[in-house]
Amino acid sequence: MSDWMVTGGPATGRRPRALSPLREHLRDTFWFAPVAAMVCVFVVWAVASEIDTRIIAALQDQQDYDTVKELLKFADDARTVVTTVSSAMMTFIGVVFSISLVAVQMASGQFSPRVVRIFVRSRITKATFAVFLATFVLTLLVLTSYGSDQDPRLVSSVPLVQSVLTLVMVGLSLLLFVMYVNSTLRLMRISHVIDRIVGEAFRVAATMPTGTPPEEGALGPVTAWIAHDGRAGVLRDVDIARLVRVARQHGVVLRLIPRIGDFVVPGTPVLAVHGRSAPPRRALRRTVSVGVERTFHQDLGFGLRQLSDIALKALSPAINDPTTAVQALDRIVQFLAAVSRRPLDASVYRDRRGELRLVQPVPGWTDLVDLGFTEIRGCAVGNPQVTRRLLAGVDDLALLAPEERRAPLLRHRALLAQAVERHTPSPADRAFALRPDRQGIG
Structure with missing residues (x-):
């Protein structure tokens, strides 16, 4: 217990497990999955090698040398395939590595350096590297199992199961390569990146107690x-x-x-x-x-931090992409709406007897609202698409949040209106920029 x-x-969401910090730290590393895969492939190869040895021994005991000859022919044909695969896998690994570097560079430059960890934590990327390296190591091990003796009475082992296993690994590698390319192309689209960030943020919120x-x-x-x-x-x-x-x-x-x-x-x-x-x-x-950097594990505000960074990057003069900022605002409003009625400021943990044992501070409602809106509001002036979406989001949250939590929302609304009035001389442009619109400019 x-x-x-x-x-x-129980209705507050699943409780964190004792090993979750270790699990989260391993997810933030890239070495664990490939190393584990290469260790596993050594074990699998040893088992397959032992099975091949026992198959040949059983056939020799039965004096079924014709079958042994057929297996030797199959092994010779498979050897050519295994040799080709061994030389080609390193090329595949280089291609995957190059694609990953380009994707990470583009995401960091276009979105935010904080989103790089999404690529590092990508399961399909790790699985692709792991299987490719495991296949390469397996081909090297299988090649060492081929002998020069062709006499069916003297041969001690024929890499039959090992060759079949290599072909299976090649097929799995090709399937993962297609899935990897598709996943990487999705992660290079900002809408999927934002969706991944929000998904992680909701998982963090679900694990936090609501006492x-x-x-x-x-x-x-x-x-x-x-x-x-x-x-x-x-x-x-x-x-x-x-x-x-x-x-x-x-x-x-x-x-x-x-x-x-x-x-x-x-x-x-x-x-x-x-x-x-x-x-x-x-x-x-x-x-x-x-x-050295923040992670999603137990960090309620990190999702808003990344969404705000993406919006700020999009509103910078170098990028000038207000539509991306509106997409980030959509998800900021979604997250704030989800936590608008839940207790904040601290997470409370009790022992199995119900006695209070640990109090962990978390961002309060005002902290989260300021994190989501302050910097974007400062850069939104001059972009009516963003000001209109921001006003619509604040108005929606004011309807959803309890009355005691409306003050920070009204403050941001008033400050945005003041900033637009100062920087927009035309009354018609001011009225247009201060008209709430959930699509920005629908």
Whole structure:
């Protein structure tokens, strides 16, 4: 049974698992899948080689030398194919690598450097590299199994199963190559990139508990501070399950001080302890993970950050693509509408007895609205397509959000109207730019 639970019950979405930080970190690497595939292919080749040896031994025991001769002929024909595949696979790998580099360069220049991680996390890209490398390694191993002895009485093994396995891997490689090209072309289209970002953002929101954050002072006084003693970097995630377990074992409540996505330096406090003395340092080792960049794991605001960056890039004079900015605004409004009525500001985690053990800060409603609209609003003046879509989005959110959350929306609406009035001298142009339109200029 798990040592912890999220506040709000099963309807609040799936709870994060203990191994999810490791899983997310591996997804952000590109080496794991190819290395795992090459290790697996060694095991598969060893099994196939043993099967080939036993097949030949069984036929020789039965003195069925005619069948052995037929297998030797098949192996000779397959050897030519395996040799050709071995030399061609490196060319395929080079083509895939070149396509990936071009796609990453274009996405980084046209959209945002933050979207590069989408290509790094692409399952089809990793699977294609992994299968291609595994096929190349398999062909080398199979070629070592071919012998020069053609006497059916003396031959010890014929790479029959190994050759068939190689042909299967070639077919799988070709299928993955077609899927990879299709996936890469999709990811080079901004609409699919934005859709992938929003999908990740919704998955993060679904894993966060929806319990009401504790009121100020409800946790009692701070009894100890835990300082960050690792390297400086962006706070990527925390091991929630372990922190809850440590807090339960020592009878304390832990409160994470920085938000996920904040930059932390050694010596700054990362955890506040409420209730008793601080747990021993070794118990909290490796519960806080930092890296060189933000990730989606546990970071509620990272999706809005990427969408805002894409819109800003599109509105820059070098790109000048307001339609892309409108597409980003569509998804910003969609995400804000989804979280407009859920508790924010903090995620609360309890142990299996229902006692509060961990409080993790998350962006509040005002923080998310400002993140989604502030910078775009500053660059939208002069682009009526964007101002009209922004006004329509603010009006839609004002209808969906509770009354106590309408203040930041009305503030952005008023500031946008003031900016348009200052920079647009013509009354007709001002009226046109300040007319809400969900398509921008429909």
